[in-house]
Amino acid sequence: MGLPEALTSVIGKNTGVGILANEHQSSTFAFTEFQTSCLTNGLSMSEHPSPAGEPQPFWGALRAGITLGAVLLLTFTLTGHGLGATGFTTRLTAWIGGGVLPAATAANTYLGPMLEDSKPLSAWITWQVLGVALGALLAAWRAGRLRWQVDGARSLGSLRRLTMALIGGAAAGWGARVAAGCTSGLGLSGAATLGLSAFVFLGAFFAAGLVVSRLVRGVQ
Amino acid sequence: MMLGALPDIVSGLLCGALFGYVLENAGFGSPCKLTAQFRLSDWSVFKVMFTAIVLAAIGLTALQAAGLISPDSLFVPSPYLGAAAIGGALVGAGFAVGGYCPGTSVVGLFSGRLDALVFLVGLLIGTAGFASSFDALEAWTTAGEVASTTLPEALHVNAWLVNAVMVAAAVFVFWIGGRFERRLGGPVTAREAVDGAGPPTHH
Numbered sequence: 001m002g003l004p005e006a007l008t009s010v011i012g013k014n015t016g017v018g019i020l021a022n023e024h025q026s027s028t029f030a031f032t033e034f035q036t037s038c039l040t041n042g043l044s045m046s047e048h049p050s051p052a053g054e055p056q057p058f059w060g061a062l063r064a065g066i067t068l069g070a071v072l073l074l075t076f077t078l079t080g081h082g083l084g085a086t087g088f089t090t091r092l093t094a095w096i097g098g099g100v101l102p103a104a105t106a107a108n109t110y111l112g113p114m115l116e117d118s119k120p121l122s123a124w125i126t127w128q129v130l131g132v133a134l135g136a137l138l139a140a141w142r143a144g145r146l147r148w149q150v151d152g153a154r155s156l157g158s159l160r161r162l163t164m165a166l167i168g169g170a171a172a173g174w175g176a177r178v179a180a181g182c183t184s185g186l187g188l189s190g191a192a193t194l195g196l197s198a199f200v201f202l203g204a205f206f207a208a209g210l211v212v213s214r215l216v217r218g219v220q
Numbered sequence: 221m222m223l224g225a226l227p228d229i230v231s232g233l234l235c236g237a238l239f240g241y242v243l244e245n246a247g248f249g250s251p252c253k254l255t256a257q258f259r260l261s262d263w264s265v266f267k268v269m270f271t272a273i274v275l276a277a278i279g280l281t282a283l284q285a286a287g288l289i290s291p292d293s294l295f296v297p298s299p300y301l302g303a304a305a306i307g308g309a310l311v312g313a314g315f316a317v318g319g320y321c322p323g324t325s326v327v328g329l330f331s332g333r334l335d336a337l338v339f340l341v342g343l344l345i346g347t348a349g350f351a352s353s354f355d356a357l358e359a360w361t362t363a364g365e366v367a368s369t370t371l372p373e374a375l376h377v378n379a380w381l382v383n384a385v386m387v388a389a390a391v392f393v394f395w396i397g398g399r400f401e402r403r404l405g406g407p408v409t410a411r412e413a414v415d416g417a418g419p420p421t422h423h
Contacts, residue, residue, distance in 0.1 A: 028326050053408040058253075061264050061394070063248035065271025071242055072276040075235040077283070077421040078226060081295035082276075083239050085323035086347075089340070093347040110354040124228040131236020131331045132243070132323065136243045139244035140331035143410070148332040151251050152319060165335045168318015168327070169342020170349065172311045176322060177350040179307020181297060183321040184239075186304065188269060192276035192383055194370045194377075197297045197304035204308030205315070206258075212316035213258035219251040219319040220259075 058145035072192055079124065082189020085132075086176040087125035094120040110177075152219035164218060240327055249331035250413035251319025254398035258316055263397025270390040277386060283378045302364025318342065 035183070075083050098107035106112050114120040123151040140146040152161040176182040179201055182189065187205060190198025246268050247253045256262035283289040297304075314320050318339045322326055326341070328336030350357065368374035372382050401407055 020298040030386070046263050055414045056409050058247035058264075058413075059242075059245045061246070061267035064242060064270060066265070066275060068239075068242045068246070068268060068272035069279070071235065071238040071273025072272055073279040074238070075231075076294065077237065077289065078399045080293045081341025083323070085321075085326065086343070087260060089322060090347050093344045093351065097348065098350075103365040108299045108351050108354070108367060109358075118300045124232045126257045127229050128236035128239070129234025129326060131238075132240035132326045133234040134233070135235075135237035135240025135242075135251060136327040136330040137240075138237075138242040139241045140249065143245070145410055145414050146247075146332050147246070147414050147416075148334070149416050150335050151328070151333045152335055154416050157276065161335055162338045165320075165338040166342040166345070168314040168316070168320070169339035169344075170314070170346035172314030172318065172320075172322055172339075173343035173347075174350045175307040175310025175314060176343075177347055178299075178357070179304050181296065181307070181314075182311055182323065184323040184397060186297055187308070188273060191273045191293075192280060193283075193294055194277055194372060194379060195297040196299045196366065196368060196371055196374050197301055199371060200301045201304040201308035201311075204305040205302065205312035207311030208309035209255075209258045209316045210312045213255060214316055218316055220255075 053144055055145045072189065075189075076192070082185065082192060083128065084125055084185030084189065085129060086173070086182045086185060087123065088129040089127065090114075090177065090219065091120045091123060126157065155220045156217075161219065164216075168218075221325065223276065239323075240330070243324060243327045244331055246411055248324045249327040249333065249336075249409065250408065251328060251333070252416075253408040253413050254321075254324060255316060255319055259404070260400045262407040263401055264407055266393050267390075267397055268385075270393050273388045274326050274383070274390050278383050281383055293363070296369050298362075299366045299369050300324075300362050300364055301366055303361050304364075306360060306363065346402075 058064075072082055075081070090111075091114060094105065094111040097108070097111055098115045098120065106115050137146070148156050150161055152165075155161075156164065172182070176185075179197075181185055181187070181201070183205065186198055187202045188198075191202060243249065247264060247266075253262055254265060257265035280289065280294065284291055284294075311321060318325075320336055320339045322343055325336045325339040329340065366374070370379075372379045375382070
């Protein structure tokens with residue numbers, strides 16, 4: 001953590017204590033568990049919050065966007081292509097299919113060719129997705145944002161949330177194969193090369209998302 | 221300048237780790253924050269994607285103009301516009317229903333979200349479903365092919381002009397997004413995201 005970030009986090013914590021003090025003056029506030037945790041954080045000098053502590057704020061959109069653009073450009077200069085995700089899940093499907101239903105998978109027109117070298121997972125995209133997992137884990141852990149949970153269970157209930165995650169994943173997995181790419185692989189990376197199909201993909205992606213989120217109540 | 225000498229394991233892990241690190245810090249492991257873009261109350265997805273695309277597009281245009289990258293060595297997606305539209309709509313619908321897109325579900329899982337693991341299982345099922353009906357669907361994957369591969373080609377304009385228009389569009393997205401965010405309660409914070417969304421519980 002650099003000095004500016006450290007300062008911000010200290011200022012942020014002081015503000016937290018200030019709010020707490022105001023609440024005390026204004027009255028009949030019960031000393032809840034929430035306030036206790038604010039107080040503990042406010043007094044703590046620890047740089048890394050504990051898992052139960054206050055998570056560090058997300059980066060602003062401009063900072064995140066500039067950094068993501070730089071990472072994308074780096075990827076293009078190193079490899080000639082951009083970042084992705086479903087290249088890996090497709091290979092993983094072929095690999096699992098090869099283990100569970102070897103004959104049917106080998107005979108499949110789409111997945112069969114990936115099994116020919118008998119190493120469907122041996123590809124750049126596999127390392128890249130493994131990297132995404134490690135990078136995300138590090139970022140979440142450092143910022144006190146790592147928490148095991150079924151996210152969305154509070155607004156939808158666990159069963160409904162997990163059912164919707166499964167259905168949504170299936171629709172996205174199917175769609176990514178039709179378009180030969182997902183939001184990262186075709187939308188983000190393709191648009192960086194000014195590829196026409198990337199802009200069509202992004203337009204359809206956002207239009208469908210806007211409409212469907214009005215018809216179906218998802219995670220809120 | 222193509223530094224293609226790096227082995228896959230090194231460049232893959234490096235680019236992937238940076239990608240995952242940035243996505244998590246942007247808040248894109250949270251399905252609540254991601255889908256708030258579609259409810260128009262949090263414009264982080266538009267803002268971050270727009271900024272990244274514009275920056276990378278300008279960088280790639282400059283590197284090609286300077287002769288440091290040859291256009292042939294750059295992967296540009298094929299112009300199957302029908303396939304892109306059908307696929308984009310399905311990924312967008314899946315995003316609204318399931319809370320993630322494929323890449324962000326990996327980020328969600330590795331910031332502790334078990335619903336993201338179920339989304340990933342869904343991705344595999346969807347892929348298997350597509351593959352099992354591929355003979356009937358193959359025509360979809362090349363639907364709507366056009367002659368031009370890139371936006372400058374299609375519009376018969378210089379790439380720099382397209383980049384300039386995209387910069388203006390990005391500025392507009394930040395402006396209009398900020399207005400919506402102020403009106404609809406503001407972006408989802410890290411505290412709200414870690415708490416797992418849910419009904420408003422403002423203290």
